[in-house]
Amino acid sequence: MSVNVAIGVQDFSTLIENHYFYVDKTAFLKEWWDSGDSVTLITRPRRFGKTLTMSMTEQFFSMEYAGRSDLFEELEIWNDEKYRNLQGTYPVISLSFANIKEPTYELTQKKICDLIAQLYFKFDFITESNALIKEEVNLYKKIMNHMDYVDATLSLNYLSGFLYKYYGKKVIILLDEYDTPMQEAFVDGYWDELVTFTRSLFNSTFKTNPALERGIMTGITRVSKESIFSDLNNLKVVTTTSDEYATTFGFTEPEVFEALGKCGLDSEKSEVKRWYDGFIFGEYKDIYNPWSILNYLDSQQYTTYWANTSANSLVAKLVREGNRNIKSKFEKLLCGECIWSEIDEQIVYDQLNGNEQAVWSLLLASGYLKVLSYEKYKDIPEGTEPKYQLALTNLEVKLMFHRMIHDWFAMARPDYNDFIKAMFAGDVDAMNEYMNRVALQTFSYFDTGDRASGAEPERFYHGFVLGLLVDLQDRYYLKSNRESGFGRYDVMLEPKNPGKDNAVILEFKVRSTRKEKSLEETAQSAITQIRERKYSEELKMKGITEDQIKEYGFAFEGKTVLIVD
Structure with missing residues (x-):
């Protein structure tokens, strides 16, 4: 093998420093920064490089990585002098909710608070400077050690302000997998409590925050605006049907075929395509799921890599307990046929039980379905919503559902x-x-x-x-x-x-x-x-x-x- 594939590495610098296999996605940095959007929410299925992209973004902009040109000088972004001068020039707050999967609201809130406290520990050195007054230092220590509910909802807002005073520059805030605890809350029955908490946290962090320069949130689903984003009118939403950043997450077909060539696997192109192609983001087709491609390059065996690692419990529950229409349409999908349905990309979790449109919308956002075509508003009666033609994404997804049904x-x-x-x-x-x-x-x-x-x-x-x-x-x-x-x-x-x-x-x-x-x-x-x-x-x-x-x-x-x- 002429490429060194490292499985499960989600830290950008680790990949670059060890010369592990990496597909250059630094064009995202330019596209995002040039957009000028205040806060960007990007939704993509699991294992599509969201965490690695957030790591890359942090290490490009963060002052902690000032002078680390070695991480980027061989990559596309370094060809632009403007961006060479931007590297390492902003304070960055980066956190992930990916591991917050608790069975109760109390444990979920505690884990989020513990995560934020770790950020306060990380930047504790600013309390030793003259940038903060005594009262601010006391508040900093209180939040770091004994934050209450109100402190927790304001904690990232406060931390942004403290860093702004210390560095003299507004902060970039990166929140990865924002919706992971919300899916758990829906399954385990504490949705309303978590929504109240996160709405306050997100509003103070991304809306009423004068120290915010830019923000990115990533997740699998676009949770309905009425649930948690009701106050965020500065939010740019990029979903799987959007054209923005279409090739950033996942591998394009040329990228996959180039990797196969480097590994001496040119003869496997058609079979790799049958198993792992099929994702469509915006108008861009032939996106491959990177987790399966990396594992295939490493093992050179065909199996359900991505489907085995995704959190399928919610999907299984919705299909298993769905009404006859859901099960009947699912039968068509498993037979290789297509279905038509309206889609609402704002997932309303409390409508998932019994709402057929909400179920197909969640399956689409999660990567299990793909859009083959859709009706245009000009071609449908006034006052109606367009329908989308949906199919299972690829062979890997089909086999995952076979196993799920077999287990029933x-x-x-x-x-x-x-x-x-x-x-x-x-x-x-x-x-x-x-x-x-x-x-x-x-x-x-x-x-x-x-x-x-x-x-x-x-x-x-x-x-x-x-x-x-x-x-x-x-x-x-x-x-x-x-x-x-x-x-x-x-x-x-x-x-x-x-x-x-x-x-x-x-x-x-x-x-x-x-x-x-x-x-x-x-x-x-x-x-x-x-x-x-x-x-x-x-x-x-x-x-x-x-x-x-x-x-x-x-x-x-x-x-x-x-x-x-």
């Missing part, structure tokens, strides 16, 4: 596997025995949160269909009508090798106590529907004989399932 049935895996075997063998008694155990063990897993009465079987069913799709994809084409209304949602499993495997048709119904006297009657209605509507004709036209087609009617009532053939 982990608690009932033996019974689930036995049910599949019995289904292909035509053993209805065994199917009933196993399926009822599977349903009993997994109903509550699919069904949490507020829901309309009678929705439980529907949520379980759609999750079950996704499980069939994932587990049988190598041997079968799974088809379903995906129409609304649980009562007539049928599934067809068409074998890829008809001479070896049987075909299967499934029809699912929930018992209506007004229409059917028993669960048996409901199940018989399902099997009758298969035969009266001649669902098997499609299979027969492809040369599959009648004795190779298994037909089953499923009836649900609460957590009880009855299957007939």
Whole structure:
């Protein structure tokens, strides 16, 4: 290997000083500074170089790195004399919320306060100068050692002022992964408390701060302005659909192919593209996720590097507990199809439960979906919002979701596997025995949160269909009508090798106590529907004989399932 790849290094100087593999992204410094924006919020998926970019920005502008031309002299930014003169000329406050993932609000606030206290310790030398008066020194020591709630919300504002007085220059403030604690707050149920605290902290830091020169915040999502940014009218927001900084985060295709060439891997370009390409930022296509590329260059093995490291718990929860529309559209995505949805890039976390648009918006911001096209306002009726054509980003993301869905049935895996075997063998008694155990063990897993009465079987069913799709994809084409209304949602499993495997048709119904006297009657209605509507004709036209087609009617009532053939 002709490049030395270091995995997990997020400190800019460490990469440069040790001559580790690095893709020059210093053009960001010029683009950002020339923009003149007061405070910039940049959202990108995890592991896309946000932390390394913030480290690079700190070490370029910070007075702590004055005279460190060796870090930049071989890079693009050093070609511009204006920027050579800017290096090392500003006080910089840099902090990251990336590791704030606590289960309670109290612990979250304490950890944020501890993080800020460490900054005060770092700059404690300014209290020994004559720049601060006695009262300011006392306030500095108080915040550093025993800050209360009010002190905490004002702490970065105060620190900016102290540094301004000491250095005689306004400060640059860099806050990395600002939304990490907010995702945890949503999952663990302390969202409202954290929003109140962070709104005050961000307002005093980035809005009412006369000592602020410039600021950058990075994160995965653009949390709704009403939640925490209501007072920040000086905020420039750059999301995955924006053109600004489009090539800063992630690797472009020329950058990836150049790296492959240096490693003698030119023959792998098409496969690397299939696995790791697919991200689109603004109008710029063919962005690769850098974490997977670095790991591939290091190991030269194809696997789900990025998907394995991302925090997928929230995504899994939203899909697993989503309504039938969410699960049905997810089925289409897993089959390689596209969906259309309105998108709101301002993520409203308290709308994620049951709001389909909010779920797709979060998946897009997190990098699991990409935009293929979108409607323009001039082409749609007045007063409506444009819809976006969405697809899974790449093969790596698809395999990550396969694993996630496979894990849904982990608690009932033996019974689930036995049910599949019995289904292909035509053993209805065994199917009933196993399926009822599977349903009993997994109903509550699919069904949490507020829901309309009678929705439980529907949520379980759609999750079950996704499980069939994932587990049988190598041997079968799974088809379903995906129409609304649980009562007539049928599934067809068409074998890829008809001479070896049987075909299967499934029809699912929930018992209506007004229409059917028993669960048996409901199940018989399902099997009758298969035969009266001649669902098997499609299979027969492809040369599959009648004795190779298994037909089953499923009836649900609460957590009880009855299957007939």
